[in-house]
Amino acid sequence: QKEVEQNSGPLSVPEGAIASLNCTYSDRGSQSFFWYRQYSGKSPELIMFIYSNGDKEDGRFTAQLNKASQYVSLLIGDSQPSDSATYLCAVKEYGNKLVFGAGTILRVKS
Amino acid sequence: DTAVSQTPKYLVTQMGNDKSIKCEQNLGHDTMYWYKQDSKKFLKIMFSYNNKELIINETVPNRFSPKSPDKAHLNLHINSLELGDSAVYFCASSQDYVEGKTQYFGPGTRLLVL
Numbered sequence: 001q002k003e004v005e006q007n008s009g010p011l012s013v014p015e016g017a018i019a020s021l022n023c024t025y026s027d028r029g030s031q032s033f034f035w036y037r038q039y040s041g042k043s044p045e046l047i048m049f050i051y052s053n054g055d056k057e058d059g060r061f062t063a064q065l066n067k068a069s070q071y072v073s074l075l076i077g078d079s080q081p082s083d084s085a086t087y088l089c090a091v092k093e094y095g096n097k098l099v100f101g102a103g104t105i106l107r108v109k110s
Numbered sequence: 111d112t113a114v115s116q117t118p119k120y121l122v123t124q125m126g127n128d129k130s131i132k133c134e135q136n137l138g139h140d141t142m143y144w145y146k147q148d149s150k151k152f153l154k155i156m157f158s159y160n161n162k163e164l165i166i167n168e169t170v171p172n173r174f175s176p177k178s179p180d181k182a183h184l185n186l187h188i189n190s191l192e193l194g195d196s197a198v199y200f201c202a203s204s205q206d207y208v209e210g211k212t213q214y215f216g217p218g219t220r221l222l223v224l
Contacts, residue, residue: 031209032209032210038151042217042218043200043215043216043217043218044153044200044215045215046212046213049210049212051210086151088151088153092209092210095165095166095207095208095209096141096158096204096206096207096208096209096210096211096213097155097158097166098155098213099155100152100153100154102150102151102152103151103152103153
């Protein structure tokens, strides 16, 4: 089974800064990568996903893939206190089956 | 309207009991999932059904038995509950089983086994 690793954090950034979250994956053949956000006591929600063919930008969120080093990053620009949450990285194993990392706690301080 | 709903939201029970968690989605999706999230926030898939057919069956004790009476419902029955079963159980659904389809999660059921 594929493995996905994330630094548990917490990662603390000041309001307005860029938050950079990373995730490494074990299977070099992985093609699809997902970022979910989970607020404390709530359910995960999809922020964005990217395929192995390129990076993706959506508003303040940018997902980048480094295939050579087998890691995927999520950049959050102009971080806001409301971005404080746990960010879960997931990699597709087959079909729509996802393997999740343990998540990184992000704290944005005002 | 809640897209993916689960009942109950909280479940506190004794070791050895049998309990069920229910999940319903009103999104018209074909595929549903059960995940377990432990105390370290590690989210792991347990089962997935597509149009009432089991398509993912991870290495889960056979005390856990999913049942899908129709494609809008996926229930989870747990026999002989153990302390280690304490976790948050999330139901999710997606349009189908094709790669990249967004999975929408329910609010979770917090199970505590005493």
